[in-house]
Amino acid sequence: MDFDRHALAQRALDARRNAYAPYSDYPVGSALLTTSGAIYTAASVENADYPATICAPNGAFLNAVSEGQRDFVALAIATRDGDPPCGICRQVITEFAPNLTILLVNESGTIEELPFAAVMARPFGTHPA
Amino acid sequence: MIARYDAQQLARLAVEAAQRAYVPYSGYHVGAALLTADGTIFTGCNIENAAYPAIICAERTAISKAVSAGQRDFVAIAVCTDNAGTPCGICRQVINEFNRTLSVIITTPEQIAYETTLDALLPRAFGPEKLEHK
Numbered sequence: 001m002d003f004d005r006h007a008l009a010q011r012a013l014d015a016r017r018n019a020y021a022p023y024s025d026y027p028v029g030s031a032l033l034t035t036s037g038a039i040y041t042a043a044s045v046e047n048a049d050y051p052a053t054i055c056a057p058n059g060a061f062l063n064a065v066s067e068g069q070r071d072f073v074a075l076a077i078a079t080r081d082g083d084p085p086c087g088i089c090r091q092v093i094t095e096f097a098p099n100l101t102i103l104l105v106n107e108s109g110t111i112e113e114l115p116f117a118a119v120m121a122r123p124f125g126t127h128p129a
Numbered sequence: 130m131i132a133r134y135d136a137q138q139l140a141r142l143a144v145e146a147a148q149r150a151y152v153p154y155s156g157y158h159v160g161a162a163l164l165t166a167d168g169t170i171f172t173g174c175n176i177e178n179a180a181y182p183a184i185i186c187a188e189r190t191a192i193s194k195a196v197s198a199g200q201r202d203f204v205a206i207a208v209c210t211d212n213a214g215t216p217c218g219i220c221r222q223v224i225n226e227f228n229r230t231l232s233v234i235i236t237t238p239e240q241i242a243y244e245t246t247l248d249a250l251l252p253r254a255f256g257p258e259k260l261e262h263k
Contacts, residue, residue, distance in 0.1 A: 024260055086255040087222025094218065119253050122245070124217040 001035060001073050001082050008033055009105040012076035015056065016107075020044035020119065030056035032064050039050070040064040057089040061096060068092040074101040080105040082106035084119055094123040130177035134164050136244060140236040146172040146187065147209045147238070156180060160209040161187040161196055166202035171195040188220035192227070197261060205232035213242035221251040 008031050015094025016029025021044055028044040054062070057077055065070070075093070077085055082104040082117055085093070093100055100116040147160025152175060159175040162202045170200050173190025185193075188208060193201070206224070209217055213235050216224070224231050231247040248254070 016144075026260055083259050084253045084255055087216070087218035087220075087225065090221075090251070091218025116175045117208060119251070120218070121250050121252065122215045 001067065003033055003073075003074055005076075005103060005111055007123060008074060009078070009109060009111050011039055011101055012056075012078035012105050013107070013109065014120040015041040015043045016078040020045045021047075024045060024090070026079070028056040029030075030044070030060040031076045032057075032060040033073045035073055036069070039063075040069070040121070041088040055086060055089050056087050058092050061092050065096065069121065070096060072097040072100055074079065074103060075119045076081055076103040076105055076111075078107070080107050082110060086127075090116075090120045091124070094120060094125045098123065134205045134232070136205070136207070136234050136241060139164055139170065139205060140209065140234055140241050142170060142172055143187075143209035143234075143236055144238050146174045146191075148174075150174040150187065151176045154179075154181070157214075158209075158211065159187040159214070161191040162203045162207045163188075163191040164206070165195060165200045166204055169195075169198075169200060169202075171198070171200070186217060186220050188216050189223050192223055196227075201227055203228045203231055205235055207234035207236060209238060210237045211237060213237050215250060218251075221247065222255070225251055225254040225256055228257060259260035 010030035012029045021027045022081050032040045040063040044056045046053045058116030104112040143160040147158045150158040161173045171191045171194045173187045175187045177184045179246035188263045233245050235242045
């Protein structure tokens, strides 16, 4: 399914502005595109109890799945330097979208596109041995 | 760091640890054995909870025990499951914090399935260097 990379990246950059990151000073925004064309966004939301922090990609999946969406095309993640998702988010992606297209977006809007499989080998969950 | 280790011994300890798993919900037993640079081995099992987010995996149990005991230099980890399952994303993230190239032995109760490394399982990991801007 083709989609507008720059539009999805921009939604992630917009979401990043809502990040609550007083502890890490590492704001993250994410935008998740469904096969129906809907886009769900989220920002990283930290907490004084660090484990209660929710990452932006994870938040985008929570938003989408809570609204009945389970078919996903692409996920844009906006950080200062265009960094990859953490292992927790990779596990969440594994559950719902092992074939997802990932867009890593830096704060200048530069996009790096890669298949999810490039950052999660032999995932636990979808591919039993 | 390249260190010699006895994969069979680590795997055997992981198999034993899996027998101690508390898994009333999934029935999925996991055991881990973590070797430190000084030769100490810490084992762990998965410990489930009625509130699923409170569950901790075997790998993180072993790492938590090791770090709590003052150990941070790890050489290898063996992980035992019935179906040669791999560490989940959370455990990969936690391992990456301490050793991005840790040797990982995947085993079943019967035999070692294969050996790999953390960086092979979690390419381009999100690590501590990403927060060094502070």
